[in-house]
Amino acid sequence: MEQPCFSANRNGTCAAATAPVAETLLTASLALLAALVILCSGRRTSAGAACRFLASLALMLFYPAVSYTLGSRLANDNVVWACFLLSCADTIFARAAVDLATQAVLLAQATQAVCVLLLALLPNATSLQPRLLILLLLPLCALSLAKLGARLRSVLSPSRDRALAADNWLVSSYMAHEYVRSVWDFDAGTMKGYRYVVTGEKDGDGGFAGYRLEVTDELVTVDRVWQQHDDDGGAMDDDDSSSRLKDLCLSFALFKLLRRRLTGDPLHERDDDRTLAFVRKGLAGGDDHERMFRVIEAELGFLSDLLYARYPSPQQSLAPETAVFLASMALGLSALFLFSSSSPAVLHNPHPQAANILLTRLVIALFLILELFHYSSALSLVYFSDWHKVKMFCRYVRKPSWILQRLLRLALMCRPSTRQHWSSNEIGQYSLLHACLRRTTGAARRSLPLPATVKRAIHRLVRSEWLSDLKYGDRTLQRHDMLHDFDWSTSRYRQYGAVGSILVWHIATTICAGAAGGCAGGSREVATTLSNYCAYLLQQAPELVTDHPYEARRLMEALQLRIRRFLAHNGCRSEGDMFDELPGFQPREAGDGGYEEDTIVADGIKLGCQISDEMPDEAARWDVLSEMWVELLLSAAPSGNVTGHVQRLATGCELVTQLWALLTHGGIVDRPKKPYYESTACADGGSDSDSDSC
Known part of the structure; x- marks a missing residue:
């Protein structure tokens, strides 16, 4: 009986036979990885249904392909690309999560990827040079474990839901406060009397289950933003830029109000006389129909970022992401220079195959591209997004200065806003x-x-x-x-x-x-x-x-x-x-x-x-x-099915969802009752023969 290929007396024939198979499998894994990098290069909502399907298919096939590739006995020079390939899989899994259920599944896959990485590395540890093992592969494993631990903490921690509930409670309590409700002199056209909070809704020392509003300079409201614009002529040199900044702050305030529907908090302003006037004469006031849709789209964009952003929350620090990015780039660049045909001394194999060297370099290059894109996307969300523009403008409202004016003008010039690609502006x-x-x-x-x-x-x-x-x-x-x-x-x-x-x-x-x-x-x-x-x-x-x-x-x-x-x-x-x-x-x-x-x-x-x-x-x-x-659509748009609208935000912004949000701000949250007339009974009996009259 023949000895198996992995016996102690294995010769070069077995290795030569398995090399083309490993290279073929690696090429297929690289193709899937490249497809994921390309298909996931934008926001989920900016791609069509076909692209989303192909991305899901590539993600589904990528991990089994990588696992099967590593199932065979690896040569020494295969270990490097194996480790980087699994690190790419770990990064892909981190970016693909949409909701908690999906995160749990992908977290399990990422855990398996780390385990496969360790199983691929440990049997070859004795045959590797200590320099390669200590300076490259062990830090790469530690980096994967750090990513896994961070994601495990984010999935298992209830802090996100608690923070959402706490923020909504603050906004709801603020809207129920006498400071907000007891306003009788209002004008929707100039936002006078509309104290919708943009930032600064902090809870004072109100005791247990109490809320005490502290009206300080930190509190920025919609009417204050409009008043600031009127006082200094706007922060920008042109009226269009200044108006867009004001509308962005208005969108952020409306986002905070709409967010309460996710947790079922009461809409205290629903029966207020100002509410319907706000929509009719404020959002829809004037002849610019695009402005109304632009404000609502930006509002829903904030909500989509809060729920479905693949990257850290715009309100969080980028310090952990920066540390992981710098470590990944250092390891990747070191591997590119270390693992080359001119330096085979890092392996016991003094004649590594040229194909393996080329494939290893491709894997490392894709790893670097993936990490670079992942970090740049997180950076753009935190520092170049509409969230940051609102934060900067509110800082200017509190303390106007020419430096903030310049920064705001620069922020508006950098207008690859995530919102431009989020709404497809298409209708089914x-x-x-x-x-x-x-x-x-x-x-x-x-x-x-x-x-x-x-x-x-x-x-x-x-x-x-x-x-x-x-x-x-x-x-x-x-x-x-x-x-x-x-x-x-x-x-x-x-x-x-x-x-x-x-x-x-x-x-x-x-x-x-x-x-x-x-x-x-x-x-x-x-x-x-x-x-x-x-x-x-x-x-x-x-x-x-x-x-x-x-x-x-x-x-x-x-x-x-x-x-x-x-x-x-x-x-x-x-x-x-x-x-x-x-x-x-x-x-x-x-x-x-x-x-x-x-x-x-x-x-x-x-x-x-x-x-x-x-x-x-x-x-x-x-x-x-x-x-x-138009009336039929607007009659059907109000809905209590918040989950349905929120789930649709993951793949785009439906027109009916925009109208649902718009009518919510007008106090219209329920569909009208179906009318009934006595003549309906007569029509019920006459529909059989009337169609022949055509």
């Missing part, structure tokens, strides 16, 4: 009817840049007096004196809340768009974009617009199945065929297998025909539809 699109056509299923789901016309339409309704009385489209119909004829379309399907109205109006809007000419481009763009976006939410994220997401998903599946069967039965192969055959749709009776989806399809077709008949002017028709969809 999904057309229910087009998705049911077999040949256009792929085109039915897509994303497109958020049009400026949509932002203007939302801004127009937010600043209007109708914001306080949204009702699933009823207020739009009331403004156009059409409520009596169309009230059935907004008040039915009470058990589904906004879902039933959204689906009926989505089908009707799709039918109107299929028969429309080239007029009313702006209004038509708003109506069709928001219609497809609401359908996209029901398809992809129903938890953001309804309290019963499972029922919404089942309803969407039933609608797709019913429409597909109808189109297939009538031989529809194109969009024109579909619009020609839809007027002939007949809902089934309950005894024949007909359910709610039949009634929704029939009502959507009926509504589309009624809109075309009663609004022959195409421009006026699309004006009504655009306003209708």
Whole structure:
């Protein structure tokens, strides 16, 4: 029987046979590592779904590939790249964590990586030169153990949750204080009377479970920031930079207010008269619709950084990160100069293979690049981010000086702000009817840049007096004196809340768009974009617009199945065929297998025909539809599902999440109740035959 390859009398033939395998496995590990460095080079939210999938796949395959590579007996000159490769894995695991559950899994993998590193090193310790072992490999193991210990402490420590709860308690107690609430002379346009705290909400000596506000110079509020700007003409030479700094402080104050919803703290300002005026005349005041969205995006960006930043908190010191970075760079650079073809004396093998030397250098180079990027990202978050700009501006508000003016101007010039790449400014699109056509299923789901016309339409309704009385489209119909004829379309399907109205109006809007000419481009763009976006939410994220997401998903599946069967039965192969055959749709009776989806399809077709008949002017028709969809979206945006919105922040900023935050600051945290009219009963019995009138 042949002796195994790892016997005491092993010869060079075995080593030669295993070398190509080890080099191949190492090359595959290097390819995965390079992919991770490239795919993880930006914020998670700046990448598309495909990039995030590829990054997750590479991360999933990287550790098994490294472990399998090290499973075979390593030659002496393999030990160096093995140790650096596992250190790269340790750094990758540190940057990939998103939430506590993911951190726990990746922490276990990192622990295994350190164990594999020790197991790879110990059997070869006796065959290595002491200089290589003491000066390079042992410090590298100690560095990996230090990283592991720091992450273990951060995962197991409850300090983050406690700090969040304590900070929210401070802000909530501050907002309930008489100093904040007893303000009757206010102006949302100039922020007069809006004492929303930016920084300095410290707890005085109020005793156990008490809160005593100390109004000192350290307390910086929104109205104080605006007053400071008016007193000295702004910290910047140009008004645009000064206004952006003020808005950044406003975003930070709103972030602190919104953060209370994570821990369920009360919103004491919800019923304050100033709250709704703040949104209507403050955030949405003036004609600049971009400012309203910019402030909310920056606010949600602060929240995303707090919850999902891969790097230390912007409020923490970088001293530990700096020490680890300097140690890693010293070890990596030392290895590059030490491990070369001109200095083989560090190994017992006086003739190391050229391929091993090249691969070792590649591993070390990737290790250095990874550590450099990891530290520079943490550095930019702490010192070049919007967090630091707010900190500097508040310091200037407390003690104005020309030095801080120069620093603020320099900070604004360094504008690779994390916020610019955090919001993708895209809006998802999904057309229910087009998705049911077999040949256009792929085109039915897509994303497109958020049009400026949509932002203007939302801004127009937010600043209007109708914001306080949204009702699933009823207020739009009331403004156009059409409520009596169309009230059935907004008040039915009470058990589904906004879902039933959204689906009926989505089908009707799709039918109107299929028969429309080239007029009313702006209004038509708003109506069709928001219609497809609401359908996209029901398809992809129903938890953001309804309290019963499972029922919404089942309803969407039933609608797709019913429409597909109808189109297939009538031989529809194109969009024109579909619009020609839809007027002939007949809902089934309950005894024949007909359910709610039949009634929704029939009502959507009926509504589309009624809109075309009663609004022959195409421009006026699309004006009504655009306003209708803005009100429908704003009616569905308030939600108590804070977890759903927060989880979506990990991959981007949905438009409905921005509206959810905006309405929260206006005191609108609950969806309006579904309206009910006596005429609804009449419509319930007439939907079967009215669709033929098209």
